[in-house]
Amino acid sequence: MVSFYSRLLLGLGIALLAACASEAPPFVAPQERPQAISETPWPTGQVLALAYHDVQDGEADQAFLSVRTAKLLEQLAWLHEQGFQAVSVDQLLAARDGGPALPEKPLLLSFDDGFSSFHSRVLPLLKAYQWPAILAPVGVWMDTEAGQPVDFGGLKTPRERFATWAQIRAIAASGLVEIAAHTDALHYGARANPQGNQQPAAATRLYDPQRQRYESDAQYQARIGADVARISAKIKAATGRAPRVWVWPYGAASGSALRIVGEQGYQLALTLENGLGDFASLEQGPRMLLSGDPDIQRFAAAVSLVQERGPMRVVHVDLDYVYDPDPQQMEANLGVLVQRIADLGVSSVFLQAYADPEGDGLVKSLYFPNRHLPMRADLFNRAAWQLRTRAKVEVFAWMPVLSFDLHASLPRVQRWSADAPVSVDTEQYRRLSPFDAQVRQQIGEIYEDLARHAHFQGLLFHDDALLSDFEDAGPAALAAYQAAGLPGDIAQLRGDEEQLQRWTRFKSRYLIDFTAELTARVRAIRGPQVKTARNLFAQPILNPHSETWFAQNLDDFLGAYDWTAPMAMPLMEGVETAQSNAWLDRLVQQIGKRPGALERTVFELQARDWRSGHNGPVDEAQLAAWMRRLQWNGVRHFGYYPDDFLNDQPRLQRIRPALSNAWYPLP
Numbered sequence: 001m002v003s004f005y006s007r008l009l010l011g012l013g014i015a016l017l018a019a020c021a022s023e024a025p026p027f028v029a030p031q032e033r034p035q036a037i038s039e040t041p042w043p044t045g046q047v048l049a050l051a052y053h054d055v056q057d058g059e060a061d062q063a064f065l066s067v068r069t070a071k072l073l074e075q076l077a078w079l080h081e082q083g084f085q086a087v088s089v090d091q092l093l094a095a096r097d098g099g100p101a102l103p104e105k106p107l108l109l110s111f112d113d114g115f116s117s118f119h120s121r122v123l124p125l126l127k128a129y130q131w132p133a134i135l136a137p138v139g140v141w142m143d144t145e146a147g148q149p150v151d152f153g154g155l156k157t158p159r160e161r162f163a164t165w166a167q168i169r170a171i172a173a174s175g176l177v178e179i180a181a182h183t184d185a186l187h188y189g190a191r192a193n194p195q196g197n198q199q200p201a202a203a204t205r206l207y208d209p210q211r212q213r214y215e216s217d218a219q220y221q222a223r224i225g226a227d228v229a230r231i232s233a234k235i236k237a238a239t240g241r242a243p244r245v246w247v248w249p250y251g252a253a254s255g256s257a258l259r260i261v262g263e264q265g266y267q268l269a270l271t272l273e274n275g276l277g278d279f280a281s282l283e284q285g286p287r288m289l290l291s292g293d294p295d296i297q298r299f300a301a302a303v304s305l306v307q308e309r310g311p312m313r314v315v316h317v318d319l320d321y322v323y324d325p326d327p328q329q330m331e332a333n334l335g336v337l338v339q340r341i342a343d344l345g346v347s348s349v350f351l352q353a354y355a356d357p358e359g360d361g362l363v364k365s366l367y368f369p370n371r372h373l374p375m376r377a378d379l380f381n382r383a384a385w386q387l388r389t390r391a392k393v394e395v396f397a398w399m400p401v402l403s404f405d406l407h408a409s410l411p412r413v414q415r416w417s418a419d420a421p422v423s424v425d426t427e428q429y430r431r432l433s434p435f436d437a438q439v440r441q442q443i444g445e446i447y448e449d450l451a452r453h454a455h456f457q458g459l460l461f462h463d464d465a466l467l468s469d470f471e472d473a474g475p476a477a478l479a480a481y482q483a484a485g486l487p488g489d490i491a492q493l494r495g496d497e498e499q500l501q502r503w504t505r506f507k508s509r510y511l512i513d514f515t516a517e518l519t520a521r522v523r524a525i526r527g528p529q530v531k532t533a534r535n536l537f538a539q540p541i542l543n544p545h546s547e548t549w550f551a552q553n554l555d556d557f558l559g560a561y562d563w564t565a566p567m568a569m570p571l572m573e574g575v576e577t578a579q580s581n582a583w584l585d586r587l588v589q590q591i592g593k594r595p596g597a598l599e600r601t602v603f604e605l606q607a608r609d610w611r612s613g614h615n616g617p618v619d620e621a622q623l624a625a626w627m628r629r630l631q632w633n634g635v636r637h638f639g640y641y642p643d644d645f646l647n648d649q650p651r652l653q654r655i656r657p658a659l660s661n662a663w664y665p666l667p
Contacts, residue, residue: 046276049108049287060293086131109133136247139184172239180245184231203254253527283528314639345660370449381454396458401465402431416473416490451525458531507551533563569606624658
């Protein structure tokens, strides 16, 4: 006879199984599952570029990113067996100019810093394979006299570890090796802010602590221009040929320096951005860095997955939480943030670059030096660099598009009403009118100043870039509508459905074009590698007709930005918790209808309930359940806002298993 206790346990077990079954991820037939990138054919025209440094027979000292000779032998043999064919700079340039196409699996071998091991260990291997390569020496290291130590980024290193100019000449004479420029004397970290961060000298406006000011554009350009001229002359003197390839120290590119490099005759520039490249322009030169002396299994896996973009897991952070009038407390707060981000194990941080202590969305000060608004603290560059180097995450500078509190003479977005004068909508963000040329110029200059004074990997455009179906009704906006062939009268625009839709599409594209203009300004200074993301309200996804209310369109976003960041925040949309899973399902399904769209979308969940009567943190169990729901729907890229790192909300130990790739490895 089964006891009551046994029946109870059996009943509980069945209930638990039923509960688990109801939450099980949906079954996807094998033929419908996405094919792993590593199993797809090699993409036509895409080059695998490898960045090596030193090669040693014995210990692989990672201070020099050394690889053992035996492992290099294995790696080259594996590449050869897999059908890779090393290509020269001549082949790359010829293919770019419409000449012969590259081989099926093109390989670009490069060796940085100019170590003597290239002459003694690498060159014989290249001759055996008849494979071309690039060698990029640093001018002042080659200039160091025999018997004197080389200043290798502050590390006194024996001179014999580096090649001589005579060896460089012999290497170039082999006919297999292109001698590239790795700067003359800018391969070091220089002071980049008042707090003393050391950042790549070739890509940074230097900070002078004595004068308490930054290097000007003219000073920076003169410093870079002189360095490029010196190393170009030294390489030409040694090899008889002007260099054509520029290799960024530490892989850190600069748009301003890139223009100078191009003006001095360089045709390729190489970074340490991961992934494949077509090298179609001076700006596009990604390379896979070889570090840690990988064995053949790790090496093969890294090459096989080089096309794979790992899941983006993001935490959206208010820098206002870090700020404190006391610099010591502010530094302590920053330390807490950096440690928390490292502990969370995420890939990216959307980091506030502006101040909004009142929480009303109107930006009255910024966290970087600029020409138009007060600087609350010179904090953004410090925080972004600490997060990048200590927490190992990509940092996106989170910036408004229109909500800057600039001079009162500049026009604001105006709302039209049939029975009242046009006015600023007090229920919306207080935005500057993007149709005014002076507004666009001043906002553009703010973005330029951000790019000058900070290192970051991406831009996140805030959700303030919207225009309702009653906006903008200001004079500059009306003139813009007329110039586009639309009526210059809001009543007429709203009085006809076809006109209303044309007006909506015009505004949606206008805002897209304005963010493209801001991106171009940033990339011109910071570099072409800067990625873009933009917040998108949920309604234009779930109800395409609501584009009229926001001037936001999912397809526009997917085509214009590297990442679309929908606000997947059900409670904010008035959806009750019990219906939130179904709401998220619909959101994912609508985006997933577009081929490949989920791979360019990062969903932002809410970690706080802002509804009246609630206004507190969302329970971590609920937040984690939403994350799992997204994953079960095929979403790989997601995160949350806000992170209250000072109060451990959401609690680290509860949210980390659901958020971190290392803790919750669902596909």
